[in-house]
Amino acid sequence: MITVHHLNNSRSQRVLWLLEELGAPYEVKRYERNAATMLAPPELRAIHPLGKSPVLDDGDIRVAETGAIIEHIMASHPDSPLKPAAGTEAGRRYTYWLHYAEGSAMTPLLLKLIFGQLPNRAPGLVKPIVKAVSRKAQDGFIDPQIASHTAYWEAELTRAPWFAGDDFSAADIMMSFPLEAAGARVPYGEDKPHLKAFLKTVHARPAYQRALERGGPYAYA
DSSP, X not given: OEEEEEETTSTTHHHHHHHHHHTOOEEEEEXXXXXXXXXXXXXXXXXXXXXXXXXXXXXXXXXXXXXXXXXXXXXXXXXXXXXXXXXXXXHHHHHHHHHHTTTTTHHHHHHHHHHHHHHHHSOGGGHHHHHHHHHHHIIIIIHHHHHHHHHHHHHHHHHOSBTTBSSOOHHHHHHHHHHHHHHHHSOOOTTOHHHHHHHHHHHTSHHHXXXXXXXXXXXXX
């Protein structure tokens, strides 16, 4: 039996969603963020040295990192349509977006989160300076990077309804979190109709809704 070590409001929601799409049996072990710091609880360090989620237990196999978990799950479902055939254009796009989601896409979003929190955690005397530096970094570098990535996503979704091509795949599940996180930080306007439509469509999928029921409250849904 698969067990997903699941942290609220985290990337691990995608693992639950994939398992629901596949109809695979699994158990959820929930962990809650510290309400003040928003950090994962120390109990997760007993599961993985970095104390991060998701972590998946599959029998005596333990896998961390969302992309690696997705690959592990899909390897046990070789006939699933959620993974395009290797050697095809859809297969190449699938591999690209699967890794891009946790690589290039998440870097500016993480920086946005960090620099947005810095003024709140700075000592009183230096708070104005930290706030000014934070704003400068966001305006001059981070926000333009996010704008560049979201424009790229929008352009890609004008070519086909899904990131790998004409059919929904696990790459779309991986890409859902960057799209959700970016939209939460800088809401999509009328110039991003395909991103808004993508999120509306995936949020309405029955498997997505079942995953929310299993995982609990999720701020990005």
